[in-house]
Amino acid sequence: MIIGFTGAGLDRMDQLRLNAERLAAAIAHDSARLLALAGLDPVLGPDGRLAWDVIDRSEELILLGFDGDAPLFAPLREGQIGGAAFSMFRVLSEMDGRDAAIWGAARALNEWHARHRFCGICGGRTMPFRAGWARACTGCNAEHFPRVDPVVIMLAEHDGKVLVGRQPRYPQGRYSALAGFVEPGESIEEAVARELHEEAGVLATSVRYVASQPWPFPGSLMIGCIAPVAAAELTLDLEELEDAMWVDAGDVRAALAGAPDAPFLAPPPYAIAHSLFLAWLAERS
Amino acid sequence: MIIGFTGAGLDRMDQLRLNAERLAAAIAHDSARLLALAGLDPVLGPDGRLAWDVIDRSEELILLGFDGDAPLFAPLREGQIGGAAFSMFRVLSEMDGRDAAIWGAARALNEWHARHRFCGICGGRTMPFRAGWARACTGCNAEHFPRVDPVVIMLAEHDGKVLVGRQPRYPQGRYSALAGFVEPGESIEEAVARELHEEAGVLATSVRYVASQPWPFPGSLMIGCIAPVAAAELTLDLEELEDAMWVDAGDVRAALAGAPDAPFLAPPPYAIAHSLFLAWLAERS
Numbered sequence: 001m002i003i004g005f006t007g008a009g010l011d012r013m014d015q016l017r018l019n020a021e022r023l024a025a026a027i028a029h030d031s032a033r034l035l036a037l038a039g040l041d042p043v044l045g046p047d048g049r050l051a052w053d054v055i056d057r058s059e060e061l062i063l064l065g066f067d068g069d070a071p072l073f074a075p076l077r078e079g080q081i082g083g084a085a086f087s088m089f090r091v092l093s094e095m096d097g098r099d100a101a102i103w104g105a106a107r108a109l110n111e112w113h114a115r116h117r118f119c120g121i122c123g124g125r126t127m128p129f130r131a132g133w134a135r136a137c138t139g140c141n142a143e144h145f146p147r148v149d150p151v152v153i154m155l156a157e158h159d160g161k162v163l164v165g166r167q168p169r170y171p172q173g174r175y176s177a178l179a180g181f182v183e184p185g186e187s188i189e190e191a192v193a194r195e196l197h198e199e200a201g202v203l204a205t206s207v208r209y210v211a212s213q214p215w216p217f218p219g220s221l222m223i224g225c226i227a228p229v230a231a232a233e234l235t236l237d238l239e240e241l242e243d244a245m246w247v248d249a250g251d252v253r254a255a256l257a258g259a260p261d262a263p264f265l266a267p268p269p270y271a272i273a274h275s276l277f278l279a280w281l282a283e284r285s
Numbered sequence: 286m287i288i289g290f291t292g293a294g295l296d297r298m299d300q301l302r303l304n305a306e307r308l309a310a311a312i313a314h315d316s317a318r319l320l321a322l323a324g325l326d327p328v329l330g331p332d333g334r335l336a337w338d339v340i341d342r343s344e345e346l347i348l349l350g351f352d353g354d355a356p357l358f359a360p361l362r363e364g365q366i367g368g369a370a371f372s373m374f375r376v377l378s379e380m381d382g383r384d385a386a387i388w389g390a391a392r393a394l395n396e397w398h399a400r401h402r403f404c405g406i407c408g409g410r411t412m413p414f415r416a417g418w419a420r421a422c423t424g425c426n427a428e429h430f431p432r433v434d435p436v437v438i439m440l441a442e443h444d445g446k447v448l449v450g451r452q453p454r455y456p457q458g459r460y461s462a463l464a465g466f467v468e469p470g471e472s473i474e475e476a477v478a479r480e481l482h483e484e485a486g487v488l489a490t491s492v493r494y495v496a497s498q499p500w501p502f503p504g505s506l507m508i509g510c511i512a513p514v515a516a517a518e519l520t521l522d523l524e525e526l527e528d529a530m531w532v533d534a535g536d537v538r539a540a541l542a543g544a545p546d547a548p549f550l551a552p553p554p555y556a557i558a559h560s561l562f563l564a565w566l567a568e569r570s
Binding site for chain 1 (some may be wrong): 288290293297299300326386387389390391393396397399400401402403404405406407408409410411418429431433434435466467468469470471472473474475479482483493496497499500501504506508522
């Protein structure tokens with residue numbers, strides 16, 4: 001199963017991040033490359049692959065990792081908050097999976113830098129260090145590390161069907177798995193049960209983990225699960241979902257195939273909801 | 286399997302957090318209670334259970350959730366950063382599991398408030414809202430939500446044995462599962478493989494998820510996995526681990542039982558490493 005934004009296959013070389021001498025050698029390396037970005041969006045070359053530039057020493061650099069012998073960097077643009085334009089999602093659908101994973105790490109890190117220019121503890125200005133993987137406060141010296149928000153995304157399952165819901169902001173016809181942020185003081189399993197109960201009024205009887213994916217808009221860890229529920233009756237939270245419905249394996253197959261008579265438009269292949277549907281179908285075959 | 290800091294069993298009532306009228310009614314409810322805290326540490330009554338006070342309206346309040354009809358609150362003490370004293374860990378070993386989960390949520394939220402008094406985007410002062418589950422910037426109006434840091438914690442497995450490591454800060458004799466923060470741009474499975482390679486030089490051939498746990502020091506989501514590795518040879522990162530060793534099922538059983546001749550001191554039952562050892566033994570029986 002292919003999972004979006006995974007499989008970058010870089011050695012992140014954590015041990016270089018604080019080693020000024022080895023880091024300088026990596027930057028000066030003949031095969032060092034700098035990720036081309038338009039704002040925070042990917043730039044593709046004529047071959048459809050990520051475009052790379054030579055190192056620009058006027059940029060602050062993030063060490064993405066090594067691709068074999070080649071040190072790969074991204075520019076650190078701490079003022080820039082991305083948004084997620086429809087045009088960019090179209091590009092993503094056509095991007096090589098490994099490229100999407102490499103770009104996704106650069107995007108998520110840049111979003112984090114933009115949102116952490118000041119220290120939450122004292123309000124002082126923070127500055128990047130650790131080759132772009134941390135910031136330190138110039139006021140109180142506190143160290144801040146990249147934030148990753150765990151999100152549970154799950155298919156409720158009952159009587160051979162799974163539950164799909166529609167948020168008001170979705171494109172027309174789109175339905176997907178339900179999802180929500182994991183809160184302090186709960187496990188993945190408790191967050192799945194809470195979200196299903198809050199959004200759809202269904203009671204999970206168990207939760208099984210399926211797969212996970214980083215999601216760089218701006219920086220989540222999507223944790224995909226399937227959860228059998230006690231009964232099919234729904235009580236929707238209409239502020240979260242404008243509709244929800246139970247769909248069977250045939251419906252899901254039709255949606256994933258993009259069939260014109262499918263009862264809903266499936267999420268795109270780079271979204272883990274797509275992988276969740278595939279995993280659920282695979283369990284049943 | 287009992288997993289530490291889970292099983293609070295409260296209805297968090299997300300829909301009340303922004304509803305001023307219903308929130309006021311909950312605060313005024315006859316059975317509303319306020320968690321007693323010493324700093325951020327738990328206070329136990331004569332029965333060994335969490336102590337609760339009547340609502341103190343001079344305190345800023347966090348809505349923890351409803352225990353049946355009873356609305357439970359915790360004081361919001363945004364100046365206070367906890368630390369984790371040995372005395373508190375001793376108390377935890379003796380606490381009721383449900384109490385530990387309820388207190389853990391209060392602790393993690395308070396730690397988050399203390400570390401987010403200022404806005405990372407503009408440096409302005411932030412103030413709590415959503416009944417303690419968010420902060421808003423008085424400068425740029427940005428909304429900030431509680432941070433939960435996903436951490437992978439894993440047993441590498443080879444030839445009927447699992448890998449345990451020792452960090453310099455551990456109590457004497459203690460060994461545990463290896464662990465590390467999930468970084469932007471990687472899945473759970475990729476983080477497990479990266480950490481095992483960085484810290485011990487072993488190559489994961491697959492990763493299976495076992496269980497998860499919130500860890501309120503200050504606010505992690507521990508994601509427990511088991512990962513078969515290609516070979517037993519170790520190359521330790523001596524800045525992370527001062528020692529590591531392969532142990533078999535008998536060793537693990539002896540350690541969990543606290544046997545005097547056990548080859549290592551096991552992590553305490555409220556740590557998910559303990560649950561991981563139990564899950565691994567259960568798979569083999």
